[in-house]
Amino acid sequence: xxxxxxxxxxxxxxxxxxxxxxxxxxxxxxxxxxxxxxxxxxxxxxxxxxxxxxxxxxxxxxxxxxxxxxxxxxxxxxxxxxxxxxxxxxxxxxxxxxxxxxxxxxxxxxxxxxxxxxxxxxxxxxxxxxxxxxxxxxxxxxxxxxxxxxxxxxxxxxxxxxxxxxxxxxxxxxxxxxxxxxxxxxxxxxxxxxxxxxxxxxxxxxxxxxxxxxxxxxxxxxxxxxxxxxxxxxxxxxxxxxxxxxxxxxxxxxxxxx
Amino acid sequence: xxxxxxxxxxxxxxxxxxxxxxxxxxxxxxxxxxxxxxxxxxxxxxxxxxxxxxxxxxxxxxxxxxxxxxxxxxxxxxxxxxxxxxxxxxxxxxxxxxxxxxxxxxxxxxxxxxxxxxxxxxxxxxxxxxxxxxxxxxxxxxxxxxxxxxxxxxxxxxxxxxxxxxxxxxxxxxxxxxxxxxxxxxxxxxxxxxxxxxxxxxxxxxxxxxxxxxxxxxxxxxxxxxxxxxxxxxxxxxxxxxxxx
Numbered sequence: 001x002x003x004x005x006x007x008x009x010x011x012x013x014x015x016x017x018x019x020x021x022x023x024x025x026x027x028x029x030x031x032x033x034x035x036x037x038x039x040x041x042x043x044x045x046x047x048x049x050x051x052x053x054x055x056x057x058x059x060x061x062x063x064x065x066x067x068x069x070x071x072x073x074x075x076x077x078x079x080x081x082x083x084x085x086x087x088x089x090x091x092x093x094x095x096x097x098x099x100x101x102x103x104x105x106x107x108x109x110x111x112x113x114x115x116x117x118x119x120x121x122x123x124x125x126x127x128x129x130x131x132x133x134x135x136x137x138x139x140x141x142x143x144x145x146x147x148x149x150x151x152x153x154x155x156x157x158x159x160x161x162x163x164x165x166x167x168x169x170x171x172x173x174x175x176x177x178x179x180x181x182x183x184x185x186x187x188x189x190x191x192x193x194x195x196x197x198x199x200x201x202x203x204x205x206x207x208x209x210x211x212x213x214x215x216x217x218x219x220x221x222x223x224x225x226x227x228x229x230x231x232x233x234x235x236x237x238x239x240x241x242x243x244x245x246x247x248x249x250x251x252x253x254x255x256x257x258x
Numbered sequence: 259x260x261x262x263x264x265x266x267x268x269x270x271x272x273x274x275x276x277x278x279x280x281x282x283x284x285x286x287x288x289x290x291x292x293x294x295x296x297x298x299x300x301x302x303x304x305x306x307x308x309x310x311x312x313x314x315x316x317x318x319x320x321x322x323x324x325x326x327x328x329x330x331x332x333x334x335x336x337x338x339x340x341x342x343x344x345x346x347x348x349x350x351x352x353x354x355x356x357x358x359x360x361x362x363x364x365x366x367x368x369x370x371x372x373x374x375x376x377x378x379x380x381x382x383x384x385x386x387x388x389x390x391x392x393x394x395x396x397x398x399x400x401x402x403x404x405x406x407x408x409x410x411x412x413x414x415x416x417x418x419x420x421x422x423x424x425x426x427x428x429x430x431x432x433x434x435x436x437x438x439x440x441x442x443x444x445x446x447x448x449x450x451x452x453x454x455x456x457x458x459x460x461x462x463x464x465x466x467x468x469x470x471x472x473x474x475x476x477x478x479x480x481x482x483x484x485x486x487x488x489x490x491x492x493x494x495x496x497x498x499x500x501x502x503x
Contacts, residue, residue, distance in 0.1 A: 082345040086404070089309045090362040091334035248313040251272065254306040 035177060035187050053212050054182055055120055056128050057205055061181045063113050064142040064201075065172045070108040071150025072157075072168040074101050079162050088253050094244055098237070101154075102147050109143070131211050137222050138204050144229040145200050149175075151236035155243035161252050181205050200228040259286040261320075262412050262444035263308065268317030270303050270468075277303045279468040280317065285412075290438060290445040292455040292476070294488075295465030296496050301448040304465075305414050308446070309339055321412055335363065340405040341416035345397070348390025352381060352400050355389055356407060363408035375403040379433065395426035402430065406437070413445045419454060427451075431458060452489040462488070464495050471495055 078084045087097070121127050129135065149171050156164040178192060179201035185193055196202040207221035247253045263285035270278040278300040285291045293301050306312035308319060310330045319326040321333045346355045353372065360368040376382040379399045384392060389400060398418070405413060418434070419427040431454060438445055449455050455462055456476045464472040464479075472479060472495055476488050483491045 077347075081347045081349075082343070083347050085311065085339070085341075085344040086346065086359070087362075088311060089334060089337070089339055090359070091331045091364070092362060093331060245313070248311065251303070251306065251312055253311040254302065254309075 057181050059116050059128050064146045066112045067105055067109040067143050067146025068149040071105040072153050075154045141204050141225040148232045148236045151240050155239045158243040158247045200225040262287055262322055264320040266318045268314040271315045277468050281470050285444040288442040290447055290459045292459035292462035293448040294462055299465040300468040305416055337412040338405040338410040339414045340401050340418055342420045346389050350389055351386050352389055353385040359404050359407050379403050394421050411443050415447045456488050
């Protein structure tokens with residue numbers, strides 16, 4: 001028994017991502033649901049149509065989640081199937097690999113999104129299409145951010161190898177409390193609000209709620225979301241190239257999957 | 259004969275550890291060069307550098323007269339690799355895998371190429387099978403088909419017959435001999451199977467601790483070291499070095 005315990009103990013202590021994974025899952029869950037509970041306890045009359053707003057935000061968040069995880073999955077599947085080396089010795093530029101993954105991730109996300117949208121109407125009498133033409137911009141913004149997170153996590157996989165996998169699964173949960181998906185930003189403590197304002201998510205979800213509740217559009221939110229997306233997307237691409245070169249120096253590419 | 263692979267004084271350090279300590283060698287057209295050495299001697303690191311998966315700390319690599327550092331994509335179009343440590347996606351059929359790699363390598367006549375390789379490697383009846391459900395020998399032949407899909411001029415083989423039964427191993431070795439002769443390609447073969455190396459390789463490099471400690475034709479090395487076969491030469495060189503250390 002002790003031997004088996006040691007086998008897992010050694011595995012965990014030799015990998016920082018695994019240690020991090022143990023710590024932040026409970027922290028994130030408690031933080032997220034704490035803010036949600038706190039908001040509903042103090043603002044019970046805020047929403048006239050709480051189910052509609054929450055479901056719409058849930059669908060938007062799910063799209064983001066699926067885009068990001070979908071991108072990571074494509075990368076991880078190559079590692080799990082031990083096909084990673086084959087892929088990186090094929091005559092493809094890094095840009096070509098990224099573009100193909102970005103397009104595939106979009107198709108995967110849409111496959112998951114369409115049934116969810118179709119189900120909400122008959123089940124709850126709610127249509128996400130109530131967001132109007134700005135729905136497209138919100139989805140586009142979420143898609144870009146989801147892809148950005150996917151590229152950032154894939155950079156980590158390239159640089160640190162498969163032990164970074166757990167981070168891939170939990171990135172979205174890490175960001176969820178700051179994304180203000182189910183509650184307005186003023187629910188957050190001031191210090192968290194500063195972090196939230198640095199993410200495009202808060203502008204996207206604030207705007208979704210604004211359209212549904214106030215029936216008007218604040219174009220500034222859409223604009224800020226796109227500007228921040230452009231910044232993070234650029235950083236993610238730079239980081240991916242950096243990680244690829246670092247992996248070539250460190251040897252991660254040839255040992256991936258081991 | 260033209261050198262298709264030219265390696266000039268390449269070194270690879272991982273931090274303070276010197277994995278490859280300045281080795282140089284060439285592989286000509288229509289030649290199979292054996293790369294021998296105990297585990298950790300630097301063989302895989304050397305192959306990784308030739309594939310552009312590892313950046314040498316110093317030194318230069320030329321493939322078909324092109325400098326690898328500046329022409330990675332062009333070189334990857336004419337090179338390929340097989341190793342038992344990498345696999346094709348298990349859930350795809352054999353045909354789907356070969357088709358995917360044909361597209362990645364921009365093969366022109368995909369159907370004809372797959373048909374040709376299927377016939378040569380006796381995998382025609384496996385084309386609709388799920389790759390993950392194949393036996394080791396079948397997977398090996400499918401991987402070889404993938405490695406030849408782009409008609410490579412340079413083929414890097416890392417333990418190509420490891421874990422194969424003698425019949426399949428012999429089939430693969432015979433195939434490689436004939437294919438090399440027919441296409442005049444260069445092959446770098448890393449193997450622990452000394453009989454295989456003796457049979458296939460015109461010359462061999464013996465590596466240990468990141469260095470080339472001896473090189474020559476298999477029979478010349480056997481004669482030089484006064485041994486009966488290449489395995490005995492391998493053991494002698496490995497052990498004598500250890501004693502020195």
